[in-house]
Amino acid sequence: MATNRTFTMIKPDAFAEGNSGAILKMIEEAGFKIVAMKATQLTKEIAGKFYEVHSARPFYADLCAYMSSGPIIAAILEKENAVEDFRKLIGATNPADAADGTIRKIFAKSIEANAVHGSDSDENAAIEGAFYFSMTERVG
Numbered sequence: 001m002a003t004n005r006t007f008t009m010i011k012p013d014a015f016a017e018g019n020s021g022a023i024l025k026m027i028e029e030a031g032f033k034i035v036a037m038k039a040t041q042l043t044k045e046i047a048g049k050f051y052e053v054h055s056a057r058p059f060y061a062d063l064c065a066y067m068s069s070g071p072i073i074a075a076i077l078e079k080e081n082a083v084e085d086f087r088k089l090i091g092a093t094n095p096a097d098a099a100d101g102t103i104r105k106i107f108a109k110s111i112e113a114n115a116v117h118g119s120d121s122d123e124n125a126a127i128e129g130a131f132y133f134s135m136t137e138r139v140g
């Protein structure tokens with residue numbers, strides 16, 4: 001399997017509760033290398049752009065308000081089979097359905113405030129990484 005990249009955000013609920021360090025530890029222990037990382041806070045408009053694909057969904061306005069409600073950490077991660085392995089590590093969108101030991105099972109509060117984001121394809125990982133980081137903000 002080829003080494004590739006995924007993109008993650010530690011969402012406002014997890015950041016506010018001081019869980020960023022524990023989540024990053026789980027990510028590194030699972031074999032992911034941090035290629036870029038920053039703490040930042042989204043505006044509602046920028047959150048809206050990031051989640052534009054969900055703009056027709058009933059939860060879109062709430063999602064944009066939540067994602068801009070406090071600081072987040074954005075990061076690009078590298079590993080073999082990164083996208084698929086990271087989605088396994090974070091677990092199902094709804095923490096009630098997430099497998100034991102997954103990041104969302106341990107840290108998420110609800111289907112919306114679900115602690116972390118993980119890209120769903122190699123193509124989206126590249127788009128999302130470029131959304132947050134310029135070439136000069138990446139290790140490689």
Ligand SMILES: Nc1ncnc2c1ncn2[C@@H]1O[C@H](COP(=O)(O)OP(=O)(O)OP(=O)(O)O)[C@@H](O)[C@H]1O
Pocket residue numbers: 054059063092093111112113114116117118119120
């Ligand atoms: N039914 C819902 N009600 C409220 N918020 C939701 C709902 N479904 C999804 N969301 C929010 O929208 C985000 C994007 O939804 P999506 O279906 O892409 O889930 P995901 O791929 O597991 O999550 P992410 O894209 O953040 O990794 C979810 O992570 C969650 O924060």
